[in-house]
Amino acid sequence: MKHKTCFHCGLDATSANVTFDNKPFCCIGCKTVYEIFTVNDLTCYYDLQEAPGATPKEVAGKYNFLENSKIVEQLLEFNSDDTQIVNLYIPYIHCSSCIWILENLNKLHPAVSASIVNFGKKTVRVTYSAQKISLKELVILLSSIGYEPYISLEDYSVGKKKADRSLIYKLGVAGFAFGNVMFLSFPEYFEVGEFWLEKYKHLFRWLMFAYSLPVVFYSAQDYFISAYKGVRSKILNIDVPIALGAAVLFVRSSIEIILDTGSGFFDSLTGLIFFLLVGKFFQQKTYSFLSFERDYKSYFPIGITKITDEGKEESIQVYDIKKGDRLLIRSEELIPVDCVLIKGKARLDYSFVTGESKTVSKISGDKLFAGGKQVGGNIEVDVLKSIEQSYLTQLWSNDVFKKDKESSFTTLTNRISKNFTITILAIALIATGYWLLNDSSKAINVFTAVLIIACPCAIALSAPFTFGNILRILGKRKFYLKNANVIEQLAKINTIIFDKTGTITSNKDTSISYEGEVLSSSEETLLKSTLRGSNHPLSRSLYELLSENDILTLDKYQEYIGIGIEAQYNNDYIKVGSAPFVKHELEKDTLNTTVHISTNNKYKGKFTFYNAYRKGLSQLFNILKKDYDLVILSGDNEGEKENLTKLLPPKTKLLFNQKPEDKLEYIEYHQSEGANVLMVGDGLNDAGALAQSNVGIAISENVNVFSPACDAILDASKFNELANYLKISKSAIKIIKWSFLLSFIYNIIGLYFAITGQLAPVIAAILMPLSSISIVVFTTICTNIVGRKLK
Known part of the structure; x- marks a missing residue:
């Protein structure tokens, strides 16, 4: 019988005898998913990757608990009138096809208005109409197409699964096998005579073969799977040369053991996988650290007005809010926590959360959700729970508001990695061909060593680690960036435009x-x-x-x-x-x-x-004028023109009586002339200008007003440090370029020794994670040195 694989999930479909549209399927479930995609014109799901799907599981009755309104309330991230938002953890997300189908859920069900995938965290954030589909129906829909969410009932939390320890287990298996294989290889290393040859040679060799099996088929499986999927999708990722080298080592060593022609290279093979996993573990830990720094220490300098028991008003930081506090929310302020409306009429704009600017009216006693912006008069609310410290960061960084500002270094890194793989494969084949003709005993070692030593992991790490550390350093200095791309955009700025009132003027001293x-x-x-x-x-x-x-x-x-x-x-x-x-x-x-x-x-x-101008304004402008064109765009009249002319450098442009739309048009015009514009405003009247600029910075001075349009938030007390922050962004780009250069030098030297047959694969495997570690150390030291200059 001819072997057939399931068109949807790739499993064996030979005995299932289920076909539809002349395509084989392993079960009715996979056939049903294909039918759903066909009916909804989503069959290009299969064009992105061959057999990307998962076999749908039977879920009838499994999610009946989602009919309980109390449980649903705990699971929902947002719940107002007809709109609900839930963030679901989906373990099966693994490729571009998964992202594509999950971000097109609206085509499967019209009640879904938006769905955004976070590939790294394997989550999908779904916005849907509660009148047209319930949370239970949504979860069943996801399960029916093979993307069953993980929902923990322990504490009604989504995605709070046990930590993924698979890498640690794989590392442990590889380390155990590597140590034993090295021990069993000692007789061969030291050329032990009769004892080795007569009694235990074959036993030791077969034991080494046995130890290598779990290393190849368990510890190294991620590399083989990634390489296979890459080749199947016609993409040469950085795991292709690694998988190829490991496969060649294993096959060659197995043949030697079976034919009794040698002891093989099992020491190199197990050592290679072990040290690769050590490098991967180190990289994962470092990324986790940077993520922690970003999520929990990048607090915005946002104040909120608390009404005390005596009826007085005092400004506190948002992360000092406690359950039971009474807060005053003014017009245009963001509601930082879930609360109950006590006094006033609320008219809320939830565009921060949903991406839609339709306002919702609420009356006293109604629950208000964090992330809504009050667009009416002032209201008073009672706090239901303290703020989640990363929630405002999450809202601000919402994909709904991401502008199409390409990161050239991310693109460059990806391009280098791809071209590197092609080049290295060519070099490996040419070098192996040469040694086969001259000294065939070295050919296998040369082939493997070239593939391993030239892995572009170090290059791929340069930009994220540099930018990640700079984000952390600037955050500690009260300059908060939306994402790493903003650093690169800041380095390209050549024109800086300032609003006047509330930006270069201080409200406290007026x-x-x-x-x-x-x-x-x-x-x-x-x-x-x-x-x-x-x-x-x-x-x-x-x-x-x-x-x-x-x-x-x-x-x-x-x-x-x-x-x-x-x-x-x-x-x-x-x-x-x-x-x-x-x-x-x-x-x-x-x-x-x-x-x-x-x-x-x-x-x-x-x-x-x-007006009282901010401390250090004149000095700041005199520093900036050396590298930037400076402009003041003010909505006020020309009353302060004479004072500003005396205070600021001679070539500073001063424009008054500018409406918000005038500012936007001014920036748009200069961008068309080739200017890279940084707009610095108060975040209230300048939303359009901040959005239009290449980088928009909102000045924060104890008010809870900022726009999703801004790319950065600067604490007003650090206004005079702006020149230093811009200087740091340029330094970050230099650090990345230097780290790229170091990676290339390392690869060139390593390739020389590998091609000439002077480098064993196991040494190459040790050097590869060391090169990655050296790049991380280099970028960390350099960025910290740059950061110290701010003090």
């Missing part, structure tokens, strides 16, 4: 004077209550200045970004903002920044702001 009719106590109370709900820098300064008054719960509140605020309490109506907004004719000689007030359509007066 002085304010008032001109106009005296406000009555009720008007002042209404003004204070109106300003309380705004996060604009001028609103915050004015709010702090006004004397303490009873805070009102406003009947109406509306903030127009960059223009002003209007609010209403009972029959009293107030407008706060620009002169045109309050319908007041602006005096021609007024040049300072002003905020105008009108109550019940009657103009009352204006507050004039006298």
Whole structure:
């Protein structure tokens, strides 16, 4: 009978006798999955990789516990009205086909609006309509196509599985076998005579063969599987030469043992796999360390207003929030924790979580989920649980907001690894051919040593380890980057654009004077209550200045970004903002920044702001002018032009009366002229400009306002360090280039000794992880030296 493999999963389908569309399947389940994909026009799943699927398991009744609303509530990451989001751990995710089908779940079921795969963590984050599909139905759908989620009922947590210890087990098996094979090889090494030849030679050789079997078929299986999948997909990955070298060693050694022509190379084979796994274990541990640093130490310098038991307001860091705290959430602020609405009317934008900017209205007593942005007036909430310290990082780094900013070093690394494999295979074949003609005893060693010594692992490690360490160093210095690609983009910047108010000015030291009719106590109370709900820098300064008054719960509140605020309490109506907004004719000689007030359509007066600039501003600009074009784009009038002209370098461009859309257009135009633009703003009025720029930095000063559009968040206290941070990003690129060069030098020297037959495979296997370790050590030392210069 002709052997047949399942078209879906690749298992033996000879005896199953299940066919559909002229294709063999091992079971009805695989056939059903293929039918589902065919009906939904998803058969290109099989074009990405041959037989990529898994056999679906019978799950009837298995997930009945997901009908329990309490369990579902614990599993959900987000649950509001019709939209639910769940993050499921799926152990079977293993290739590009898996990613493709899981990110196209919306084609299998229209209730799924988005699904994003995290390949490294083997998770899929699914956004779906709870009215059209339940969590149980979603899990059954995933199981039916071979991607059954792992759900732990122990603590209602998803994906909190036991740590994967398979690499440790494989390393242990390889180490045990390597040690015993080396011990059994001693008689051969020391050329022991009669004892070895007459009594135990064959026994020792067969024992070495036996020890090598678990090493090849268990410890080294990942290399063979990866190489096989790569070749099947017509991709030469870096595991191809490793698998080829190990296979050649095993086959050659086995033939020698069977034919009794020699003792083979089992010592080299087991040593090779052992040292490769040591290098892999070291790499995995280092990546885990960098991930830990990123997830749990990259706290944003975001403040939140806590209302104390005495009714006073105090600013605290978000990670100091505790269960039971009462928080004040202002307009445009992000809700950092799950909470219950106590006071006010909530109008929430959950685009941070779902990617959709549709607002949701909530009333007192409703539960509010972390990640929503309040776009109405101020509200008061009671905290249900303390913040997960990595949650805001996760939201900020959400794939929904990723801009298409290619990382040239990631691309370069991948390209080098691919071309390297092709080149090394060619060199290995040519060198082996040469030695077969001249000294066939060296040919096998040369072939294997070349394949191992030139593995481009060290090159592949250069960029991630350098960028990872720089991320950690900058995070400790209160400069928080969205991802590693931002470092590379910062190094390319040639133009820096600054917003004025709240960016180069400090709200704390601003002085304010008032001109106009005296406000009555009720008007002042209404003004204070109106300003309380705004996060604009001028609103915050004015709010702090006004004397303490009873805070009102406003009947109406509306903030127009960059223009002003209007609010209403009972029959009293107030407008706060620009002169045109309050319908007041602006005096021609007024040049300072002003905020105008009108109550019940009657103009009352204006507050004039006298800016205090951030410490070290002049020095910072004088340093930056050497390498960058500097621009100030301000929405204010030209009142501060004379002061800024004196304070800043002569060639600094000063543009005033710029609306948010004007800033965006200015950046877009200069980018079309070849400029790489860094935009530094307060994150509130500058969302468009931050998104358009090559890199957008939001300045944070004890307010819980930042945009997914920004690429970095800079603590206001470190504003004068900006030049040093830009310098570090350039140093990071130099470090990567130097590490690339070191890798090439190492490979060239190693190849010379391998090709000339002076390098045994086991020595090559020892040197390969050592080269990777040396690159990690080099990048770590260099980045730490660069980091110390910040102190």
